[in-house]
Amino acid sequence: MRIVFLGPPGAGKGTQAARLAVLRGVPHISTGDILRTAIARQTPTGIEAQGYVDKGDFVPFEIVLRLVRDRLQEPDAQGGWLLDGFPRNLEQGTAFEALLQELSQTLNTVLYFDVPDEEVVRRLGGRRVCETCGDTFHLEFSPPPAPADCEKGECSVIQRTDDSEDAIRNRLQVYLEETQPLVDHYRALDSLTPVDATSSIEEVNAAVDRAVIGLAG
Ligand code: AP5
DSSP: OEEEEEOSTTSSHHHHHHHHHHHHTOOEEEHHHHHHHHHHHTOHHHHHHHHHHHHTOOOOHHHHHHHHHHHHTSGGGTTOEEEESOOOSHHHHHHHHHHHHHTTOOOOEEEEEEOOHHHHHHHHHHEEEETTTOOEEETTTBOOOOGGGOTTSOOOEEOOGGGSHHHHHHHHHHIIIIIHHHHHHHHHTTOEEEEEOSSOHHHHHHHHHHHHTTOOO
16 A cells, blocks of 8 residues: 555644554654654754744755655565655655656555645644654544553653644645645546545544555555
């Protein structure tokens, strides 16, 4: 199973990809997660990426392409992957097609999560993430456990720096200008599988499962 998760910030791509990855035994590869880990560790890539990520701007193309190229060649990605956050514009889409050819890998589909802007703001405003285990929560829809109840150890729940009001507004604008043309491109190629992402997490789970039924992995 090789699937791209595409859609606006806060549409629920990461929530759904993480769950499907466990269910199907393929890695969830999130460029945002890779960048945030690099930033937390203050690696040279992380130091370069930090300013872009905090504001909600795109990290330079060469950095992201190198991260994805390296990650897709790791042993656990040879049987399939769920790619969340890349490609994100037409330039990345073209490079991605060339990379897949080079690696002799075929994309099954692009799952497209569509939600209106006001829902994006609601979801991102309430999002909390655990610094320890990386799990994602929402104050209203999927509340974090009390530290003592966390099955994976002591949860340390924070708000992402790019979930500030200014950064959310910027990310929505960047999405409209940069990513929407890629959505249109995949739609024109008939490579897009739309998922109704406006309903509850459980209902979107079911819609994702229906969309990928029949795909191996
Ligand atoms: P990235 O991490 O990819 O951010 P994003 O695309 O903005 O997506 P998010 O992670 O914010 O949202 P999501 O759709 O995964 O939603 P989630 O499941 O968390 O990228 C971050 C930054 O890295 C970029 O801005 C850029 O700087 C850089 N970057 C990354 N890739 C790049 C690239 N290719 N090129 C250049 N730069 C790049 O859900 C959101 C919230 O809603 C959660 O709280 C969740 O619990 C809740 N929720 C989820 N589903 C539902 C539901 N159905 N109902 C109610 N609540 C829900």
